[in-house]
Amino acid sequence: MAWSATARYGLDPAPGGLGLVQDLLNTVDAGAPRLPDLLAGVTQAQAWIDEATAQWTAVTGQQVPRVALDADGLAELRAFRDGLQEATAKAQDAASGAGVLAPVLHSATAALRLGDDGLVRLEPRGTGWRRLASLALAATFEGQQADTRRRLKTCRNLRCRVAFYDRSRNNSGVWHDVRSCGNAANLRAYRARRRAQGG
Numbered sequence: 001m002a003w004s005a006t007a008r009y010g011l012d013p014a015p016g017g018l019g020l021v022q023d024l025l026n027t028v029d030a031g032a033p034r035l036p037d038l039l040a041g042v043t044q045a046q047a048w049i050d051e052a053t054a055q056w057t058a059v060t061g062q063q064v065p066r067v068a069l070d071a072d073g074l075a076e077l078r079a080f081r082d083g084l085q086e087a088t089a090k091a092q093d094a095a096s097g098a099g100v101l102a103p104v105l106h107s108a109t110a111a112l113r114l115g116d117d118g119l120v121r122l123e124p125r126g127t128g129w130r131r132l133a134s135l136a137l138a139a140t141f142e143g144q145q146a147d148t149r150r151r152l153k154t155c156r157n158l159r160c161r162v163a164f165y166d167r168s169r170n171n172s173g174v175w176h177d178v179r180s181c182g183n184a185a186n187l188r189a190y191r192a193r194r195r196a197q198g199g
């Protein structure tokens with residue numbers, strides 16, 4: 001089993017529940033050659049959700065009641081994905097902590113629960129697409145607490161936008177793949193400089 005949307009781009013998943021956030025971002029049509037949008041229709045989206053929630057359970061040990069999607073839920077889920085994409089891209093620009101983040105675009109319900117073991121846990125709630133949003137936002141919140149969220153990035157190549165988890169020591173990565181996206185960008189910049197110099 002794997003995070004299927006991330007795996008199709010040949011990338012390693014983000015750790016723990018953050019893998020779901022990355023996988024949702026990677027349902028977009030992206031990469032070169034471009035792969036299809038996994039949220040293009042209810043049937044494809046339901047198939048992705050079934051895989052993603054099973055993977056969530058495998059990774060976190062938390063059961064997820066079946067998330068059933070309808071056409072309205074799909075539209076909401078796509079809008080949620082777009083908001084998450086925008087927030088992830090802006091968080092990178094504001095990596096120094098000085099920038100301005102997008103306003104809160106979406107909210108979801110979750111419960112705080114004191115367990116038998118004395119630990120407090122965040123428990124996602126809701127049905128349909130809202131459950132998925134709750135899972136993703138809970139994982140994002142936990143990623144903030146663990147300081148792993150800032151390593152989840154979207155490729156700086158706007159024609160690519162693949163979501164990757166930056167494991168570099170100083171968190172300096174900007175390309176999902178330096179060879180395919182970084183070198184192409186460097187070449188374009190080099191040619192632009194040559195043109196500017198009249199070369």
Ligand SMILES: [Zn+2]
Pocket residue numbers: 155156157160161162175176177180181
């Ligand atoms: Zn890329």
